[in-house]
Amino acid sequence: MTNFQVIIIGGGPIGIACALECEKRGWHYTIIEKGALTNSIYNYPLNMRFFSTSEKLELDNIPFISNQPKPNRDEALEYYRRVVTSNNLKIKLFETVEAVEKNQNKFVITTDKNQYLSEKVIIASGFYDLPKMLNVPGENLPKVSHYFTEAHPYILQKVAVIGASNSSVDAALEIWRKGGDVTMIVRGEAIGERVKYWVRPDMVNRIAEGSIKAYFNAEVTTIDEKSISFKTTEEEITIENDFVLALTGYRPNLEFLKNIGIEFSNDNLEKPVYNQDTMETNIKGLYLAGVICGGQETHKWFIENSRVHAKLIAEHLDGILIEG
Incomplete structure (x- = not known):
């Protein structure tokens, strides 16, 4: 020894x-x-x-x-x-x-x-x-990842990015720029204040113009093979989905x-x-x-x-x- x-x-x-x-x-x-x-x-x-x-x-x-x-x-x-x-x-x-x-x-x-x-x-x-887990049905499906490496696999795919921190914002913007159809699902009321100051305005503008869809005060309830479901303060929503990036920390x-x-x-x-x-x-x-x-x-x-x-x-x- x-x-x-x-x-x-x-x-x-x-x-x-x-x-x-x-x-x-x-x-x-x-x-x-x-x-x-x-x-x-x-x-x-x-x-x-x-x-x-x-x-x-x-x-x-x-x-x-x-x-x-x-x-x-x-x-x-x-x-x-x-x-x-x-x-x-x-x-x-x-x-x-x-x-x-x-x-x-x-x-x-x-x-x-x-x-x-x-x-x-x-x-x-x-x-x-x-990773901090969502603890929802479907989180263990192969389409779900808690890490983002690069945008290439998500080209022409419907991608849900969960979270509003640096990692989730970077992933959403990069995937969108490579041709992915990005939806952000955010538990809070807005994009996180800790997001890099030169990146946050870019994301806010992409959401405002409709290039990236975003749901705030939202919480994922179920992930299925071809969809993802979540609830907001107003309604329950299900959208078509190919991949989920659960970048929640x-x-x-x-x-x-x-x-x-x-x-x-x-x-x-x-x-x-x-x-x-x-x-x-x-x-x-x-x-x-x-x-x-x-x-x-x-x-x-x-x-x-x-x-x-x-x-x-x-x-x-x-x-x-x-x-x-």
Whole structure:
């Protein structure tokens, strides 16, 4: 059983930031990532452009040069790949952590491939892997997806896009521009206020001119092979439909944290409890970093404002770990 000083769970930008701090200090560490490197970004839509500018996505002052101020998905993937390879960061990809248990002064980390011991554990697992389900009949049909990659499969198809966030608006506009017949089904009263400021007016105008149909204060009730049904405050509606993109958001794997024994706030946001100065949880030696810190409040932490977590953790560990 391999023994580490630090194991980092999650190979996204914040997990990489934590690894950079470990590498600088000569600690014996590794990242364990259940998918590809920066798996969440890899699963973003092919043409997605970040809300943040490139300098706000940089790690450890390593320059991120992009063609435009706001980089796209491919530029981000290349940047984080180069950060990992140029700094020889240690990482195990396509390996899923199944359990973390503390045994006296060591953590036992069990994956689907191996078992490890570590003095400290950092969880930086993000939230993009678990979609928020509609919980309606027909949601498991092959025509339904909770992720959008590209518009090509939806050309000349009747597509229902559920939601009004960045992901749903981007998908609806791209599919419409490729020739899809798009209907948006939105639970709220309008397109979300958090939608990128240069995109939201485009969507509002497309709805106003009738290019994209939209139903507000609407809730899906049933999905069938050739139709989708939903109700508004005024009526129940069924429309013809070929594909459904249920882009209603994603949630962190909080059950994983709870099974480890991490304490949570007593509110609907289910925020894990941790020391904001050190990022250490109620379990001594176990730290949180990145989006996972917000619990269900997934819009609180981003790459740009949670990069500091890596330094807070490393500074706390400076007084604990001996260089290995």
